[in-house]
Amino acid sequence: MQKLRNWAGNYTYSAAELFEPERMEQLQEWVAAQHKVKALGSRHSFNSIADTSGGLISLGKMNRVLELDPSRGTVTVEGGIRYGELAGYLHANRYALHNLASLPHITIAGACATGTHGSGDRNGNLATVVRSVEMVTASGEAVVYTRGEQPEADGAIVNLGALGIVSKLTLDIVPSFDISQLVFESLPLSRLEGHIDDVFSSAYSVSLFTDWTGRRFTQVWLKQIASTDEAFVRDEFYGATRAAVPLHPVPGISAEPCSEQLGKRGPWHERLPHFRMAFTPSAGEELQSEYFVPRNHAYAALEAIFQLEEHIAPHLYISEVRSIAADQLWMSPNYGRDSIGIHFTWKPHSEAVERVLPLIEAALEPYEARPHWSKLFTMAPERVKSLYEKHRDFQNLAASCDPQGKFRNSFLDRYFK
Numbered sequence: 163m164q165k166l167r168n169w170a171g172n173y174t175y176s177a178a179e180l181f182e183p184e185r186m187e188q189l190q191e192w193v194a195a196q197h198k199v200k201a202l203g204s205r206h207s208f209n210s211i212a213d214t215s216g217g218l219i220s221l222g223k224m225n226r227v228l229e230l231d232p233s234r235g236t237v238t239v240e241g242g243i244r245y246g247e248l249a250g251y252l253h254a255n256r257y258a259l260h261n262l263a264s265l266p267h268i269t270i271a272g273a274c275a276t277g278t279h280g281s282g283d284r285n286g287n288l289a290t291v292v293r294s295v296e297m298v299t300a301s302g303e304a305v306v307y308t309r310g311e312q313p314e315a316d317g318a319i320v321n322l323g324a325l326g327i328v329s330k331l332t333l334d335i336v337p338s339f340d341i342s343q344l345v346f347e348s349l350p351l352s353r354l355e356g357h358i359d360d361v362f363s364s365a366y367s368v369s370l371f372t373d374w375t376g377r378r379f380t381q382v383w384l385k386q387i388a389s390t391d392e393a394f395v396r397d398e399f400y401g402a403t404r405a406a407v408p409l410h411p412v413p414g415i416s417a418e419p420c421s422e423q424l425g426k427r428g429p430w431h432e433r434l435p436h437f438r439m440a441f442t443p444s445a446g447e448e449l450q451s452e453y454f455v456p457r458n459h460a461y462a463a464l465e466a467i468f469q470l471e472e473h474i475a476p477h478l479y480i481s482e483v484r485s486i487a488a489d490q491l492w493m494s495p496n497y498g499r500d501s502i503g504i505h506f507t508w509k510p511h512s513e514a515v516e517r518v519l520p521l522i523e524a525a526l527e528p529y530e531a532r533p534h535w536s537k538l539f540t541m542a543p544e545r546v547k548s549l550y551e552k553h554r555d556f557q558n559l560a561a562s563c564d565p566q567g568k569f570r571n572s573f574l575d576r577y578f579k
């Protein structure tokens with residue numbers, strides 16, 4: 163088999179085999195028979211988290227919606243489905259998910275495994291609406307973890323692919339809603355001082371973009387719930403001015419791949435992601451990193467990174483700052499704390515990025531920044547471990563689901579040994 167690469171092309175998986183089951187029994191038999199195995203989602207991670215020295219397994223052919231249950235307020239899906247595939251189905255049935263990431267292309271299982279998030283003060287990351295997961299563990303047996311029924315369920319949802327192959331997920335749903343999106347240009351950093359809470363609570367979802375030059379945010383994206391047909395109009399936002407034409411967050415790129423702006427009302431799944439399903443999201447050939455700091459440290463953390471302008475700017479496409487509500491999922495970067503995510507979309511300058519990341523991590527160290535599990539970071543394993551109260555519990559859970567280390571890889575060995 164030709165070696166597979168991740169979406170960004172910066173990582174080549176070492177696995178020699180890719181298995182694509184169509185049915186649960188095939189999945190169980192194959193997992194039971196392997197010495198080493200790892201689930202691969204849509205390959206949107208930037209590091210080795212999804213790799214294995216054995217065989218990769220893709221659930222791309224197990225991507226159906228299994229059951230919509232309005233009485234319980236849930237939808238149950240197979241482990242290979244992508245957000246973009248589920249969203250249209252839910253919308254057609256007048257339901258929605260509470261939030262989405264910047265792109266709809268990723269699988270639900272892969273996104274929840276790494277604590278993927280969207281934005282919004284009151285919105286937990288995407289894994290927070292997982293009510294239960296079914297996974298195929300090392301023996302090939304299927305086990306189900308349901309929140310509120312087993313305490314370990316809080317460890318099994320943001321699972322880093324360490325516990326087994328997620329074959330089904332049941333998610334909480336809400337009635338469908340509409341969103342209007344407005345973009346503003348040039349928000350001075352100084353206007354955030356003492357107003358972080360005001361800025362991030364000013365819409366359902368708020369994103370600030372910056373290139374870290376000029377002590378300002380180049381764009382602000384506000385996604386507001388639209389309950390009436392009245393257009394979402396606001397000309398000014400903390401000194402930033404409303405954009406008159408649609409914009410891409412990365413300067414110089416056409417806004418065609420972006421979700422609709424200019425305040426026009428539309429369904430949740432066509433506004434919450436920044437990028438549309440039919441287009442390449444983000445910049446394309448790129449690298450990404452992200453760090454989460456507790457909300458109360460947000461301004462100081464942003465100031466600290468603005469000091470690194472000369473190191474960061476030459477290698478950066480764009481950065482994005484979002485807010486995420488606290489949760490109780492053991493390995494979630496938002497565990498126990500309302501967070502601000504500070505994200506970097508880098509040019510494909512791998513070596514330079516490897517040099518800049520330690521500077522960013524040192525600048526953020528006083529603020530207890532946790533790295534995004536599926537993006538690039540260089541933090542020492544001991545430091546990463548110290549940032550998670552439930553690290554030991556998760557390690558024990560992984561050992562009980564996978565005593566022989568079938569799902570382990572070099573990434574997991576680095577942070578969980």
Ligand SMILES: Cc1cc2nc3c(=O)[nH]c(=O)nc-3n(C[C@H](O)[C@H](O)[C@H](O)COP(=O)(O)OP(=O)(O)OC[C@H]3O[C@@H](n4cnc5c(N)ncnc54)[C@H](O)[C@@H]3O)c2cc1C
Nearest residue numbers: 201203204205206207264269271272275278279323328536
């Ligand atoms: C352009 C772009 C935009 C992005 N935007 C955001 C964003 O807005 N917010 C954010 O937080 N992140 C974002 N990300 C990161 C992305 O959401 C995460 O990397 C996510 O984990 C990718 O999901 P995937 O389906 O590609 O999983 P993969 O990268 O294929 O795998 C990730 C992990 O999930 C595990 N996994 C996958 N499927 C299963 C399964 N069925 N059972 C068990 N484990 C499984 C893998 O083993 C691996 O450990 C972005 C990435 C890109 C490339």
